[in-house]
Amino acid sequence: MGTIYDLAKKTGFSITTVSKALNNYKDVSEKTRAKILQAAVEMDYLPNAHAQSLSTKKSWAIGVMFSEANEVGMKHPFFNGIIESFRHATEEQGYDLIFASRNLRNRDMSYLEHFKHRAVDGIVVICSDRMDEQVQELMRSDIPIVVVDMDSADCSVVYSDNIEGARLAVNYLYELGHRKIAHLAGDETTDAGTARVEGYKLAMQGLDLPIQPGYLVNAGFFSVEEGKQAMQQLLDLEDRPTAVFVAGDQMAIGAIEAIHENGLHVPNDISVIGYDDIEMIQYITPKLTTIRQDTDEIGEAAAELLLEQMTAKERSQERRIIPVKLIERASCAPVKE
């Protein structure tokens, strides 16, 4: 492959000139630049990224960190859409993504430490757990950062409009005639969870609907199983709801399972509306009506915010809230009688 030094020897110029030719400095004549470039392709020379980073202090790498309760990592059906879109957007600018382990030569270290070690130019964290110590540490650092799906005053964030999403869901159910509307909530340690609860309460209030006791149940961390269990609690109630707004699609799938297992029908007996619009829900029965979060937009916005900081070389504290949309499918119906 060869180094810049080999190129110098081959062409007869100094390594300085070679480097300049390669980097489009203008104090090198067209003629010699051409020769050097030519020689470069001949010996298919490639610059060594480490050497470059060492002297320029720029690594063209972005560290990514996931933090979610279920530890599914890239299998997360919602987060992986965001990351994919983020990747596209940053790739265009020449950045690579690095997924850091927390293990440096068998020495434990925090993500922040690892990212500093790797000298990444910026960090993206996709995080649902507000309390995550590691994430806090990252946010307090001075590396450009953007966090997705969580709010914070300390750094730039992007998340979708959870309040509005909840309002959309509740109002939609209301328009279908439902009055007994329950909410299967995401855990309050997550911003998404709490915001949707807030939106639910606000919407109910705006509609002059009381929240009956037991109608607001914490369904944990957005898993199918937790959704199922939480729905069972609703079904055990004396006065069952006729519709339920579920804070996540996977939980909604669990909820529907519970309803079916109790011999009831969705949406005829109970309407269910989810949140996220992950791919699989268009294939289940009934196809799930949901609030769509635009993963593409979220990823792009995150990329944009991070890129800005990296080029400006200063941290920002911008808040980008991405609009959501109601996707009508088949899991909601007008209330009976």
Next chain:
Amino acid sequence: MGTIYDLAKKTGFSITTVSKALNNYKDVSEKTRAKILQAAVEMDYLPNAHAQSLSTKKSWAIGVMFSEANEVGMKHPFFNGIIESFRHATEEQGYDLIFASRNLRNRDMSYLEHFKHRAVDGIVVICSDRMDEQVQELMRSDIPIVVVDMDSADCSVVYSDNIEGARLAVNYLYELGHRKIAHLAGDETTDAGTARVEGYKLAMQGLDLPIQPGYLVNAGFFSVEEGKQAMQQLLDLEDRPTAVFVAGDQMAIGAIEAIHENGLHVPNDISVIGYDDIEMIQYITPKLTTIRQDTDEIGEAAAELLLEQMTAKERSQERRIIPVKLIERASCAPVKE
């Protein structure tokens, strides 16, 4: 954060000694090592990875490349499971994953070039397209590599036992009494596709079942939509099959949709068995019977093969075939009458 030089100044030792202390050389006394380590935590020193890689020629990074027809990247419901497991396994050994863009400072380059530029220690490619020029190039290089889901004599590979999987599926349908068994195949440019076709033919032959004309249809690149269209072809046949073995779960979902839209019932009218066992199929109706590929095992095997090469510093050509398993759910039933 400081450099090794700062540490030297602070402790009064030379940078040589500091470096040695940090790297557990034994020609530095316990006393001075302790002092240096102490000073290191005090100024929370972290070694610069680029500088280290530059002088050691080891980057502790593994390049990952996806290559699949639908360009969904990390959203791929099967591949992302593999990558996640691969990540876990390599993380334990202290490696980071890097997803390279094909764009270096707005200069196009191949993945191989980019990986060389980044000086990764190894490469994992998850690839379904046998013809991918980029993948070919990677395989021909001298960097340690492991490729998943594809066969090759040039490098170490891991994929699951597609022949056996197909046999399992066909035999299962046979035992349910089916004789008219069709196959919705993955495209022949993919190894997984062709292998399953081969397994299908072998199994049919072993059972003395002729493959009726039109019963083997290419359903393309494993998408829902393609599965649906291919199934429609089957349904348009004079003599419809009573069971169909579909080369991928997503295609199977499409197939079921097509069947339903034609007013038929799964599994009462037609049995469907899929392949992969992606998460969502346990939530559709009917729950899909399928051949499970063990993504955890595949990822781990890939990691193992790659790690071996990286420590041995020589390429291997091992072939690791991961067993598959029939997962019985609700989309297959005994043949009618």
Next chain:
DNA sequence: CGAAGTACCGAAAGCGCTTTCGGGAAGAGG
């Protein structure tokens, strides 16, 4: 024809680390 630009090139220092090699001090052995 001399002075002031202008265009092009290279020496050298520096980025932060590793590793070889040699050397001094202390202890062991005769």
Next chain:
DNA sequence: CCTCTTCCCGAAAGCGCTTTCGGTACTTCG
């Protein structure tokens, strides 16, 4: 007391690149 080890430590070169700064050679202009 002298030699031979053993134990510690440091000088220095090197990894591959960037960038400042200065220096030639050549134009241009008055």
